[in-house]
Each structure stands twice: as structure tokens, then as C-alpha cells.
Amino acid sequence: MDNAFELSMEQEFGIRSFSDQVQSLSKEExxxxxxxxxxxxxxxxxxxxxxxxxxxxxxxxARFS
Structure with missing residues (x-):
């Protein structure tokens, strides 16, 4: 992924929180x-x-591919 765009601290926190939440999911979930x-x-x-x-x-x- 291109690093030209930086994420805000809030976005980084959201990613970390999301990561923590998905750790508890079963494979099917x-x-x-x-x-x-x-x-x-x-x-x-x-x-x-x-x-x-x-x-x-x-x-x-208009149609986009």
C-alpha cells in the first residue's frame, strides 16, 4: 500500500481496536x-x-470497469 497518505491517530486507534476485536472471532465468524x-x-x-x-x-x- 502507498505510504504517501498517513493515517490520523484516531484512525490508527480504530485499526488497533478492530484488530483486537477480530482476534476473538471463530474461523466461521x-x-x-x-x-x-x-x-x-x-x-x-x-x-x-x-x-x-x-x-x-x-x-x-457511464459504466466503470
């Missing part, structure tokens, strides 16, 4: 959690693309 997390990431990416297309005036017909 962790796998389920990862699938849900990936789905959220894809949805977020789709929303960003939609908002950028609107902002740039590309229209709703």
Missing part, C-alpha cells in the same frame, strides 16, 4: 465477516463512482 466487509467495500466503490459521474456530468449511462 471471521469468514462471514470478511464477506460482509467485502460487500460493503464494493458498495462504497459503486457509490463513489456514481457520485463522481454525477459531479463530472457524465450521466447515469
Amino acid at each position: 471471521a469468514q462471514d465477516f470478511l464477506v460482509k466487509l467485502y460487500r460493503q467495500m464494493i458498495m462504497k466503490e459503486t457509490m463513489y463512482k456514481h457520485f463522481l459521474a454525477q459531479e463530472w456530468g457524465i450521466g447515469s449511462q
Whole structure:
């Protein structure tokens, strides 16, 4: 990952807290959690693309790969 962007202390704390929480998950819980997390990431990416297309005036017909 590119280190050009630094995380804030609050973000670093959030990562540490998240890390501590997932340590207690079973394998099945962790796998389920990862699938849900990936789905959220894809949805977020789709929303960003939609908002950028609107902002740039590309229209709703624009498709991103």
C-alpha cells in the first residue's frame, strides 16, 4: 500500500481496536465477516463512482470497469 497518505491517530486507534476485536472471532465468524466487509467495500466503490459521474456530468449511462 502507498505510504504517501498517513493515517490520523484516531484512525490508527480504530485499526488497533478492530484488530483486537477480530482476534476473538471463530474461523466461521471471521469468514462471514470478511464477506460482509467485502460487500460493503464494493458498495462504497459503486457509490463513489456514481457520485463522481454525477459531479463530472457524465450521466447515469457511464459504466466503470
